[in-house]
Amino acid sequence: MKKHILSLALLSSCATSAFAQSSVTLYGVVDASIVYTSNQKGHSAWETVSGNESGSRWGMLGSEDLGGGSKAIFRLENGFNLFSGKLAQGGREFGRQAYVGMSNKDLGTVTLGRQYNAEQDYLAPIQIGYSLTAYSLHPYDTDALNSTFRTNNMAKYVSPTVAGLQVTTTYAFSNSTDFAGNRSWSVGAKYAHGPLSAAAAYVMLDHPGSDTAGAVASDNYYPSSFIHNVIRQQIWGAGTTYTIGNATVGLLYTNTVFSLTGGTERFQNIDGGLRYQVTPAVTATVEETYTLVGSTASAPRSSHYWQTNAGVQYFLSKSTDVYLNGIYQRASGVVAFITSATAASSNQSQVVAVAGIRHKF
Template structure:
């Protein structure tokens, strides 16, 4: 009897241990703090505590359902180290909040607030989304107009990511607008393809958004008005670079890029074409009160950047970005040029020090119909056509 009882308890213990091993929840995150200087914020110098990499913490969960199928979820919060305040307009899990199923054979299907498949395919080729202060936002193409740096997440979204086959994979995302009787209102359609083979990585994507003033720049896909937050995700189009195009009926973004690893160096290029279409068709006035009676405003952006591993612990990096806005409805065009320079020193696998600088110039006439001014993404615009900034700090990952 005792032998039977002991055997039974051992069997139950083994089963419980196995069941526990099949499910897991991982806490992870980033804590980042840096000293920021901006030489011209509406004519004034700025000294502040900020972050080069977005501070966050999240929960990553998985359960093995058998047959190569897993249930997964991610809840990721953004916060500010200096104040402890919530990021992304005050949302509890504003960075990510999704649940789904993952199969090694059939791919991954998730539902919730997520990164776009466009971002998954192309962000690694952009300095602003990689090493040039992705959390701060200063290092992006003009105003992050192509959303490669994910200034705006996609909410109410179904997302499918295929398995990798001989280096090739693709993703599809659709965001429901949530408007009764108007299926396409505020909707987002997003497709992307990626390829990786040895030192070569390539990616291309297409995103189409109905009513971007609400679907993209509001906190929720069915927002009736966008948030008024001036920083973080979904920020009410504060940038003068494209803030005058709030009345666009739709937005189209095409992005393509690639990188090549050559010894200790990695060279990357990125191109994007962003169109604010059907201007004046949505009952919305931009942050700067500009009204348009039709037409399309087109932004073409190109970037070349290089990372060099000088030692196993020390990385040097630089980037040049050029953006041209063709203008719309008789309003003239504008040009934006930017240089990013940075260095990162790894104290350990989890902790690193960084120093990053940014310089942007502008010319022509911007979306507000006024003389174009320099305007880093995530910052208030300059009083003239130049803006210079730098940040020095520390990042710890856990």
């Protein structure tokens, strides 16, 4: 009798072990570069910059197999400055991402935590210049493709991919008795079939940056020197890429409207780019971006930016590459100010050159 009981206990233990398989992966990116800027408030500058091609980070990704195609999942992802050792994203321990949830191969994935919205998930990869450098993104990053803000208090659903189509919807709570205060929601879809990829998304933020507890915290939003008193921010966009042999061409349009106490600010971005795989180890990219700004809140009422982004990546291995990027911007109606530059130009043009190395682990 005792032998039977012992055998059953051992079988039960083995079955439990086989049923609940867990894994945790440690990963990261270290990215360092030297940057030259032609004009910052009238002076040229040489700087060391961390996280240029990819934000420097380390993280943990985990899952537990619950059976029946279901998994418990989590991600904790930290951002840091390689040159100073300081935490990024306002000093947050896991400022890039922090979430836990459930995934099912047939039903999709639900996660809770600090996460990216649907537009950041789906439209950022569509922009050809996104793979180059943070300097190649749109002026002031008004569409947040460079993740100027991430979203707290978020519940997120991602559907399974069916016939190449996947959809995402998110809702982030204000965590206040003012339910409609600092909250956000988004919806997006992407489609991939063969050489074609396409995506569209919409994001709405109510009273973003109005406090530290809501969906978009005040210490993780645009600086007040750029824009303040935002009642609502709406972002929408659509884009597509198509691969022909070694070449990938892409088009992207985004539209961001800031509703302010004294009017509105609208930023429209149009991108066209080409990425070419010169050899298995060398990738070359060129992109043109046009940004049109319209304002009813302040002068000038209209301005625009033309920007050219170009770069080359040389992959020393699957994990390590070196890169050289150049960005030129010409503004009209305002001074030039390339995104991620330390300061605006004193005139209507600005040039940034970047040389760096990135290692993934």
